Amino acid sequence: MAQVRVTVDGVEYADDVEPRTLLVHYLRERLGKTGTLVGCDTSNCGACTVHLNGQSVKSCSVLAVQVDGAEITTIEGIARDGKLHPMQEAFNECHALQCGYCTPGMIMQAIDLLGDNPDPNEQEVREGIEGNLCRCTGYQNIVRAVQSAAAKMKPGSTADTQSPVSVAGGGE
Amino acid sequence: MKLLADMGAYLGLVGPGVPILGAFMFNSIYKFPAYKFTCTNVFTTKTLTDAYRGAGRPEATFAIERIMDELAVELGRDPLELREQNWIKHEEFPFTTVCGLTYDSGNYEQATQQAMELFDYAGLRREQEERRRSGDPVQLGIGISTFTEMCGLAPSRVLGSLSYGAGGWEAASIRMLATGKVEVITGVSPHGQGHETAFSQIVADQLGVPFEDVEVLHGDTQISPKGLDTYGSRSLVVGGIAIVKAAEKVVAKAKKLAAHLLEASEDDIEFSGGTFTVRGTDKGKAIQEIAFAAFMAHDYPEDMEPSLDSDAVYDPENFSFPHGTHLAAIEIDTDTGHVDLRKYVCVDDIGNVVNPLIAEGQVHGGLAQGIAQALFEEANYDEQGTLVNGTFVDYTLPSAADLPSFDTRVVSTPATSNPLGVKGVGEAGTIASTPAIINGVLDAIRHLGVTDVEMPTTSQRVWRAIQEAQGRSTQKTPVDTHSPGAGLGSIDPNNPQGEVQ
Amino acid sequence: MIPSKFDYVKPSSVADAVAALQQGGEDAKILAGGQSLIPVLRLRLATPSVLIDLGGIPELRGIREDGDRIVIGAMTAYHDIIRDDLVKQHVTLLAQATETVADNQVRHRGTLGGSLAHADPAGDLGAVALALDAELVIAGADGSRTVPASDFFVDYFTTAIGEGEILTEIRFPKYTGWGSHYEKFNRTAQAWSMVAIAAAIRVEGGSIAEARVGLTNMGTTPIRATGVEQALVGQPATADAVRAAADRVTEGTSAPSDADAAADYREHLAKVLTGRAVLAAAG
Numbered sequence: 030m031a032q033v034r035v036t037v038d039g040v041e042y043a044d045d046v047e048p049r050t051l052l053v054h055y056l057r058e059r060l061g062k063t064g065t066l067v068g069c070d071t072s073n074c075g076a077c078t079v080h081l082n083g084q085s086v087k088s089c090s091v092l093a094v095q096v097d098g099a100e101i102t103t104i105e106g107i108a109r110d111g112k113l114h115p116m117q118e119a120f121n122e123c124h125a126l127q128c129g130y131c132t133p134g135m136i137m138q139a140i141d142l143l144g145d146n147p148d149p150n151e152q153e154v155r156e157g158i159e160g161n162l163c164r165c166t167g168y169q170n171i172v173r174a175v176q177s178a179a180a181k182m183k184p185g186s187t188a189d190t191q192s193p194v195s196v197a198g199g200g201e
Numbered sequence: 202m203k204l205l206a207d208m209g210a211y212l213g214l215v216g217p218g219v220p221i222l223g224a225f226m227f228n229s230i231y232k233f234p235a236y237k238f239t240c241t242n243v244f245t246t247k248t249l250t251d252a253y254r255g256a257g258r259p260e261a262t263f264a265i266e267r268i269m270d271e272l273a274v275e276l277g278r279d280p281l282e283l284r285e286q287n288w289i290k291h292e293e294f295p296f297t298t299v300c301g302l303t304y305d306s307g308n309y310e311q312a313t314q315q316a317m318e319l320f321d322y323a324g325l326r327r328e329q330e331e332r333r334r335s336g337d338p339v340q341l342g343i344g345i346s347t348f349t350e351m352c353g354l355a356p357s358r359v360l361g362s363l364s365y366g367a368g369g370w371e372a373a374s375i376r377m378l379a380t381g382k383v384e385v386i387t388g389v390s391p392h393g394q395g396h397e398t399a400f401s402q403i404v405a406d407q408l409g410v411p412f413e414d415v416e417v418l419h420g421d422t423q424i425s426p427k428g429l430d431t432y433g434s435r436s437l438v439v440g441g442i443a444i445v446k447a448a449e450k451v452v453a454k455a456k457k458l459a460a461h462l463l464e465a466s467e468d469d470i471e472f473s474g475g476t477f478t479v480r481g482t483d484k485g486k487a488i489q490e491i492a493f494a495a496f497m498a499h500d501y502p503e504d505m506e507p508s509l510d511s512d513a514v515y516d517p518e519n520f521s522f523p524h525g526t527h528l529a530a531i532e533i534d535t536d537t538g539h540v541d542l543r544k545y546v547c548v549d550d551i552g553n554v555v556n557p558l559i560a561e562g563q564v565h566g567g568l569a570q571g572i573a574q575a576l577f578e579e580a581n582y583d584e585q586g587t588l589v590n591g592t593f594v595d596y597t598l599p600s601a602a603d604l605p606s607f608d609t610r611v612v613s614t615p616a617t618s619n620p621l622g623v624k625g626v627g628e629a630g631t632i633a634s635t636p637a638i639i640n641g642v643l644d645a646i647r648h649l650g651v652t653d654v655e656m657p658t659t660s661q662r663v664w665r666a667i668q669e670a671q672g673r674s675t676q677k678t679p680v681d682t683h684s685p686g687a688g689l690g691s692i693d694p695n696n697p698q699g700e701v702q
Numbered sequence: 703m704i705p706s707k708f709d710y711v712k713p714s715s716v717a718d719a720v721a722a723l724q725q726g727g728e729d730a731k732i733l734a735g736g737q738s739l740i741p742v743l744r745l746r747l748a749t750p751s752v753l754i755d756l757g758g759i760p761e762l763r764g765i766r767e768d769g770d771r772i773v774i775g776a777m778t779a780y781h782d783i784i785r786d787d788l789v790k791q792h793v794t795l796l797a798q799a800t801e802t803v804a805d806n807q808v809r810h811r812g813t814l815g816g817s818l819a820h821a822d823p824a825g826d827l828g829a830v831a832l833a834l835d836a837e838l839v840i841a842g843a844d845g846s847r848t849v850p851a852s853d854f855f856v857d858y859f860t861t862a863i864g865e866g867e868i869l870t871e872i873r874f875p876k877y878t879g880w881g882s883h884y885e886k887f888n889r890t891a892q893a894w895s896m897v898a899i900a901a902a903i904r905v906e907g908g909s910i911a912e913a914r915v916g917l918t919n920m921g922t923t924p925i926r927a928t929g930v931e932q933a934l935v936g937q938p939a940t941a942d943a944v945r946a947a948a949d950r951v952t953e954g955t956s957a958p959s960d961a962d963a964a965a966d967y968r969e970h971l972a973k974v975l976t977g978r979a980v981l982a983a984a985g
Contacts, residue, residue: 127393160805
């Protein structure tokens with residue numbers, strides 16, 4: 030067993046975990062954060078994407094022991110005081126989700142993408158989310174949602190910026 | 202039409218029925234004078250097959266739309282003109298096809314006209330010609346698919362005639378609460394199709410209540426015990442109509458109580474915008490008031506129960522027949538065999554549209570799925586019948602970076618078989634798109650002598666087809682080849698299950 | 703699946719890591735970014751007894767200039783390599799190739815050293831290291847040694863890193879002012895390379911003065927296309943001349959056959975893509 034201290038969605042946790050425990054299983058089964066999903070067995074689908082120290086990662090391809098001392102944000106940690114993150118709002122408005130299975134990972138990756146590139150064109154969005162598979166939407170409304178959120182999240186936009194918005198991406 | 206259908210190693214839920222469903226669709230939008238269909242279901246040592254988005258109709262549409270293209274080539278005709286010559290004209294609806302289905306409404310001319318304009322069909326044909334003339338290593342193909350399908354499964358008597366194990370009705374219950382809110386219980390089961398939204402719209406419209414006051418319940422069999430679920434593009438076309446029928450009963454009961462409370466004859470009661478009024482007066486009551494009065498039951502006519510709650514089970518009389526015209530511009534790099542979908546336009550006639558955003562989302566998803574079948578996805582088995590690409594490492598599902606945005610439009614010739622005039626859209630994208638892509642791939646390289654390319658049209662298959670057409674032989678993939686996979690870029694063929702160093 | 707059980711240590715220095723590796727014996731494995739290893743563990747294609755996580759050794763990360771070399775710590779993530787000014791200016795090909803690897807999430811965690819040590823012939827960065835004559839610095843109990851890339855890749859998933867040794871940094875000569883291009887051919891955007899060509903070209907007075915060409919997935923290791931390089935020198939950077947030189951790309955290769963590409967198709971692709979890569983690099 031190994032000791033892990035980690036902050037997840039703003040709350041500190043300390044646990045003993047088997048070294049082989051995947052981060053996604055730690056989040057889901059130990060912390061009960063089932064918003065993050067397991068979609069494949071081979072690190073391809075991206076449904077498990079969370080932010081680790083401000084960068085999007087596939088939590089199925091990170092061991093829980095590797096995140097000792099780190100800060101993690103999951104899909105459950107991006108709304109503020111009951112108000113949806115602009116990316117979540119954009120996904121809702123643009124009908125960028127159907128079954129919703131890819132959605133948590135897709136949203137987390139999209140937020141990271143905007144952190145790196147606040148004003149992506151269509152091709153840049155498509156390449157930016159190439160690690161997140163979706164079967165339902167054909168991606169088109171997802172691309173729209175990301176660009177819509179980008180417009181709202183740009184500094185100087187007229188969007189409601191009351192609550193500080195979590196934007197990840199960039200350096201470690 | 203002789204069909205050999207791979208069932209896999211054992212029968213699935215509706216696996217054996219899928220080819221039969223498709224049997225009605227090989228004639229598609231065309232006026233065939235004669236048609237014979239035989240099907241043999243075959244057991245193979247592979248994973249079982251069952252209904253997959255389109256369930257029989259994609260297979261049928263693929264066959265007929267490929268045939269139309271090949272026929273056009275053989276006759277030296279433009280493939281769209283040949284289709285138009287043979288399809289059912291708008292004025293000919295309702296039309297009973299050679300296999301006995303009656304298509305209620307449609308307008309293939311309208312959908313095709315619009316699609317061609319959006320696509321710039323003439324311009325792309327010119328570009329294609331130019332590239333052929335100049336021997337451009339990147340060739341352009343135009344893929345066409347003019348489809349119809351049968352959905353809104355299904356009239357129960359038809360299912361009976363096919364020895365299907367169940368009927369095709371759908372159930373709905375509507376409860377108007379004392380508060381004026383409405384609970385709708387449906388037997389269909391959304392998993393992303395937005396039924397709660399669409400059904401709330403319908404009920405709000407039927408009962409004249411605010412959209413926000415409608416709650417749609419589904420899924421939990423304690424709450425919704427009766428239903429035949431979601432598949433076959435039926436949730437709106439059958440489930441939605443069941444809701445309409447239930448709503449009509451609610452309005453009928455409410456009207457009776459309203460007449461009583463307004464001291465008028467039922468014949469003098471009008472219902473509009475959620476309010477019952479006595480004709481020619483300003484006396485009226487909102488439906489919410491009637492619901493409350495029913496709950497209170499202090500004053501109601503003798504010949505009714507103090508309740509507006511109503512059930513309906515709706516058995517459709519006919520299938521519904523959405524249709525559309527899909528056009529794909531395919532670029533092929535003849536040096537590498539790489540296939541690129543440059544542009545995809547579709548105009549789909551899905552009858553009246555309840556929610557355009559939801560309908561569009563269904564088309565997008567269906568297109569991606571059908572296009573992926575043509576370009577990317579396949580299930581590979583080795584000689585023992587083991588699926589060798591059972592993970593996403595080598596089962597190639599496209600990402601957003603592998604697909605373009607689609608230009609999708611909707612037109613409506615309302616269905617005449619149901620009060621909402623709706624036709625269903627859930628499977629249309631998948632049904633139409635696969636042959637559009639394959640027709641486009643072949644259209645791009647037929648002039649090089651290629652007559653067919655197996656799906657998915659991977660770059661290797663396209664390249665091999667071109668080589669062989671030009672008289673150059675190519676290696677076959679060795680039989681015991683494993684896909685690259687298992688988290689690795691490549692597998693040591695001497696040690697395919699072995700340890701990594 | 704979940705991985706089989708293993709012990710886990712996270713040393714804070716290279717010396718401690720080497721000691722842990724020796725102690726762990728032949729069933730110990732290094733954990734770098736984990737983007738290749740963890741999927742392998744999850745499918746139980748490897749069942750190590752102990753994992754030695756190098757993530758806690760800061761001196762293994764980072765990019766610096768050392769005279770005429772750009773030195774990249776083995777644990778430097780792809781994401782940082784792509785954005786680094788030194789890399790973009792002096793080892794452009796490396797940035798170009800790294801950008802094509804997998805997807806964003808993988809690029810946040812995956813490392814250059816991890817990729818090179820894993821030595822998957824379909825991995826993109828081996829061809830770059832080989833083409834650019836990188837030097838790989840390997841630390842063991844007796845100190846450090848430097849191995850040229852030409853000696854580093856031995857076989858499938860096998861490198862010159864011996865038991866008890868750790869790759870610590872990768873040293874690239876500078877190719878400032880060279881043109882370069884990584885031409886990658888794969889089935890879908892996030893997929894591994896079917897074939898890929900790494901090309902760096904120095905053009906002088908309209909003709910090719912120097913050429914470096916590395917091949918991904920044309921053998922059991924990355925391969926240096928020396929035949930192509932020789933054929934290119936002194937040639938004008940024209941389509942015809944380049945394509946003629948590209949024809950030599952299959953020399954010294956043993957193209958694998960897999961479901962995506964049989965050997966003959968792979969060889970054909972290599973020729974076509976080499977022409978494209980060199981022309982793009984030559985500008």
